[in-house]
Amino acid sequence: MGFVTTRDGTEIFYKDWGHGQPIVFSHGWPLSSDDWDPQLMYFLDHGFRVVAHDRRGHGRSAQVPDGHDMDHYADDLASVVTHLDLRDAIHVGHSTGGGEVIRFLARHGQDRAAKAVLISAVPPLMVRTDSNPGGVPKTVFDDFQTQTAHRRSSFFREVAAGPFYGFNREGATPDEAVIQNWWRQGMTGSAKAHYDGVVAFSQTDFTEDLKKVTLPVLVMHGDDDQVVPYANAGPRSAELLPNGTLKTYEGFPHGMITTQADVINADLLAFARG
Template sequence: MPTISTNDGVEIFYKDWGKGQPIVFSHGWPLSADDWDAQMLFFLNNGFRVIAHDRRGHGRSSQVADGHDMDHYADDLAALTAHLDLKGAVHVGHSTGGGEVVHYIARHGESRVAKAVIIAAVPPLMVQTQANPGGLPKAVFDDFQAQVAANRSQFYRDIAAGPFYGYNRPGAKPSEAVIQNWWRQGMMGGAKAHYDGIVAFSQTDFTEDLKKITVPVLVMHGDDDQIVPYEDSAPLSAKLLKNGTLKTYKGFAHGMPTTESPTINADLLAFIKS
């Protein structure tokens, strides 16, 4: 399996398919590069080079005890782009991966980056604070950690079968295959990485990162997102970006890259070609 070794000795697994302009995909918590299958195949077949990695502690990357924070996530992504010597890349991040993309660009600069897309992403800040009164209470994320520690397998099953894809909504038609694939990806990763990652995605404030970015950024979000609530994320991120465009999807759930892939892929392609 192709891997790179980071400065602190972590093996990061990645996929690198095709030729052409590179599109780099950063996945959500607690998943892996496999969550981008629908996008990877679509853009490969449309003449792009597609790259996706498993975040440290996730998927096939090293299940290390430490470094499960946005600084390390961004540095690992920078190490991958440098190793592959990517130029003119489009970075696409979903959920936690959206935070990773934003922090990577702000922390490492735009010399290798042409555009970015953040989908149902955690920026600017998920947790409720005095400065972010619309955020979710810290108790919500404390409960996430408690459930990861108590019975991670059941917790992952419940998330996938319920709010992640909107399968708990009236009239929804759950896909058992999609649910099982989410659970499979989650259980491939390390419990410590996932436990610490909850703090990383919920408590990192990306406000200043968003202000630094000058490349075009498409902000895509469903207004029925039960994981990263719409009102306290996408519109705020779009306003903070110098060159941001907000695209809102009525009724779409958090996992829309999977359940609504034809729509998402078409809009991604249009943005990349624009």
């Protein structure tokens, strides 16, 4: 574990465990690298070097007031990759982290990367526009910002206990420890970073980025994702990627890397070794 200082002076926290081919994990909003614990331990046990960082304003990284946009997120990831001299890396991004991975590869090149994985990821574009009629209405994201600014603690609890893991579905059994861990990660970060981050994950158009990424990319998405709706995300990203493959998970929620970690990890391992 350590910190790297970016070009604009921001301290980014990272974990770097093990040896072998590196797998680099980029987390979702408003969490931290801790959200990848089930994957970090699994792939460490399977002989990989695992790396995960806390996005600026999240987790243990510096709570800077600015730079909460996809270009800075991508540049911060590049700082970690360069600092650790990672090569032949597999980049895995969940939710907002999927956007970060795609922007990083399109912006900084693919020379150090071998493959990529997008899990429940925000590309190509979340918000509804004239050219993206299947997107989510902007009023939904405006409300995310209002809730984050004025009642963040309660709002984060509601997201974790409800749509993020599908605990609001009939017959679901909420896992209190999982809910509290989500809340803990979120509240460790900066309200300003989370507020600005809503715009970053919802309004960034990754269409051209996806077209530029030519390495093999596995797109994994649950069809019961209530946070990043399936139809406008996973299938469309896979279509735009020159070498993309879509894997759909029936009934899986947005946070499937936690609640269905056994399934997701096995499929990630097969792709990594394939």
